[in-house]
Amino acid sequence: MKTRTIQRTRLVPHTIDGKTEMVLDRYDEQIPIPPRDWDRTVLTAVTAAAGLLLLVCIGWTTASVGGLLSRVVHPIPAYGAALAFDLAWMMCMALEWLARYDTRRAALPRKAGHAALALAMVAVAAHGWIEAALIIGIIGATVSAIVKGIWTVVLRHHAKPLDSKTQQWVDRQRADAGGQLAMVAVRRELARAHAQVHAEEAALRTSPDRPDALPEASPETPENPAEAPEPAPALSAVGPMTIADAVRNAVSSGITDPDAVLRYVRTVADANAKPASVDRYLRAFRKTA
Template identity: 65%
Template sequence: MKTRPIQRTRLVPHTVNGKTEMVLDRYEVEVPVPPRDWDRLILNAVTAAAGLLVAVAVVWSTASIGDLLARVTIAPAAYAAAVAFDLAWILCMAVEWLARYDPKRAKLPRNMGHGALAVAMIAVGAHGWLAGQEAIGIIGAVVSGIVKALWTIVLRHHAKPLDDKTQQWVDKQRAEAGGELAMVAINRELTRARGLVDAEENALRMFPDEAPEPPEDEEESPEGIPALPMSGPMTIADAVRMAVSCGVIAPDAVLRYVRQVADANAKESSVERTLREVRKGA
């Protein structure tokens, strides 16, 4: 059995001048080397070769289709558009790779890739036919077909379909994670909306409605507002209604009254919102 040395560390006591400290001690051990995974090496080599063939097919198709389109437009635009023909089925293969554990999700990009490949092959064949080289056109079109077939074989070898129950479990987990991800955007939207509401309330609070003057014959408190009944306890809404019924609608005065008879910790924004609702209802 083959082995290889690896370095490890451990804490050991070390004493200098009568004082002991724990220090790192580095040492080597021999560990067995696992046998070479030839299956993985071959698969990696095949995958790399398939990727190289994709590059070759893209160059050939781009040259052929670009020359075809250059008959009716400028060369830079023609060759830029020619790249899209092969890039379409290559991107579909990439999405199919991402869905290799879910055959249902991989079906759509697989079919779309076949359709995009057919269009690219037809364009390459048309270029050869218009150039008077039908055989070369057919052979050139087959190049892309061979590369796509090879990649289909490689993808199927990499794919690991799940059994029905495991697939259902994965779908539920994916749906749950998707719901959590959606709630991030929804919570951001709600937070933005609440921020706009708060900003609107703050803007309106800077210009409070002028309170009407109380009747001259009504008894006034030392602060210049009508005397309010101090009976309690009552809710914030009841306290606001009582203040409004007594002719007190100044936000500061209503807030002081609510804190006296209803809730000593009542928030200013809640009291003002209730005051607006009561006045609107009145």
Template identity: 65%
Template sequence: MKTRTVQRTALVPHTIDGRTEMVLDRYDVEIPAAPRDWDRIVLGTVTGAAAVIGVASIAWSTASIGDLLARATIAPAAYAAAGVFDLVWLSCMALEWLARYDADRAKLPRRAGYWALAIAMGAVGAHGWIADQLAIGLVGAAVSGLAKAMWTVVLRHHAKPLDSRTQQWVDKQRAAVGGRLAMVSVRRELTRAESAVAAEQAAIGAASPEGSGRSPETPEDEADAPDEEEQLTPVGPMTIADAVRTALSSGITSPEAVLRYVRKVADANAKEASVERYLRGLRKPA
């Protein structure tokens, strides 16, 4: 039986001058070595070979299709576009790899990969036909076909489809998490919309003296000024800066009134110094 050496540690007492401390003691032990996993080694080797074949396919297709497109445009643009052909079906293979545990989700990238492969092979064959080297064009097109076939076989070995019940459980969990994730974006959007509505309503109310049904020039309004922030209806969560800006745009100028409004709609524990700092910043001439 093959063994391998493993270093272990243990706390042991060690005494010097009558004082004992627990220290780490390192020692080696021999444990049985696991047999070599030839299946995994072979599969890893084949996967590496498929990667090399994919790179070679990209190089050949890019050179062939790039030469074809260079007849109608500049070489840099032609070869950049040529690289797209094989990269598309290889990207579809990557998506198929990510969906290797879900056969239904893997169908779309698999089909898209076959269509992209057919287009790439057709472009390589067209290059050979136009260059009066049809045989070379057909052989070159077979390079992409062989690369795709190789990757298809490798993916079939890596794929682990789930049974029907497990797949249904996974789908429900994915849907639940996806719903929560979607609601994060929806709530953020609603918050922005509500803040925009609040600011718009405040701006319209400040610009229209008739909006409150009272004339702001009357002494009665001046006497009621300390309570003017009560007329604003908070809509949606607001920051301290937004609340100060809304108060000023609504005609609330008293620092005490602004502070009361901020504590009402934004932060009940807002500090007076913070509100005054925002007021100074917003009142500075542009």
């Protein structure tokens, strides 16, 4: 059994002149070396070799299809478009890799990858046919098929499909997390819509040129105005609104006392609004009134 030496430390007592202190003591320890995991080594080597073949495949298909397309367009966009033929099925393979634990989700990128591969092979073969080298075009088209086949085998080896019950549990967890993520955007949209509605309502209530914005007379109001008590300005919390909007709403409703304005702002806008900020907005609105 092979071993390797590692250095460890421990606290040991050390006494000098009758005074003992705990000090660090370094010592060597032999630990066994686990045997090499040849299965993992081989799988890593195969995956690396398959990745190298992807580069070869991209170069071959891009050169072939780019030569085909450059007959009618400028070489730069032609070779750029040719690059998409192999990248399409490679991206589908990447999605299939991400779904290697879910057979149902991996089915769609696998089918799309096969379709993209077929298009790339047809394009390479067409280039050989136009160049009067159909046999070479067909052989070149099989390069993509070989690389795709190797990667299909590698992905199947890496894939770890879940059993039915575990897959159902995973699907429910995904659904719950997806629902919570979707509700974040929904709540944001609803909050924005409610804020717009409240802003419109506040503008209609405080608009001086709209007669319908005036409060309707109550049926219990006395006929003699002298007998009726002086009504207090009515305000409603239409929030959410900014501190400036709340101060403007208070001033337009007839509230001028700074303390009353501050209480109103803290009720409908910001519970932690500072008196200095409210006073500043109040002075500004008084000047423009």
